[in-house]
Amino acid sequence: MTDFSDLLRPDAVMTGLSATSRKALFQQLGTLAGPGTGIDPRVVTEKLAAREKLGSTGFGGGVAIPHAKLEGIAAPVGLFIRLAQPIAFDAVDDLPVDLVFALLSPVGAGSDHLKALARVSRQLRDRAFLAKLRGAGSRDALYALFTIGDARHAA
DSSP states (O other): OOOOTTTEEEEEEEEEEOOSSHHHHHHHHHHHHHHHHOOOHHHHHHHHHHHHHTSOOEEETTEEOOEEEETTOSSOEEEEEEEEEEEOOOOTTOOOEEEEEEEEEETTOTHHHHHHHHHHHHHTTOHHHHHHHHHOOSHHHHHHHHHTOOGGGGO
């Protein structure tokens, strides 16, 4: 289990959110990012949407990892949302997405951004881990899975 406590804060994890489109999801992510980063939610929304126009960040299995580089943050920051209902995401397998881990990095992050993205994508390819995320009963349980991997919290 990879520990994401360097990327993810407890208040950056949400469950049961409703979004009808990627645009609505990115707006939710912008709102979620605001308190922890001090970045205007609209800027986060715009940067995520601009990156998505380059190609879908839905990489299959119901998972997406939208990401963007932003001015004003010092280190990569993660945000996780488990959606109430899956949404269309133009993923490589054409399956709708219900698990979203967004990664926001400083503009000059370069290799740090790529390393963080690789860590997240490696963990989110683990089918057993995805099942635990989908079965977790609360945002605290979701956060625990990402930071300590304690399956007892997922019940």
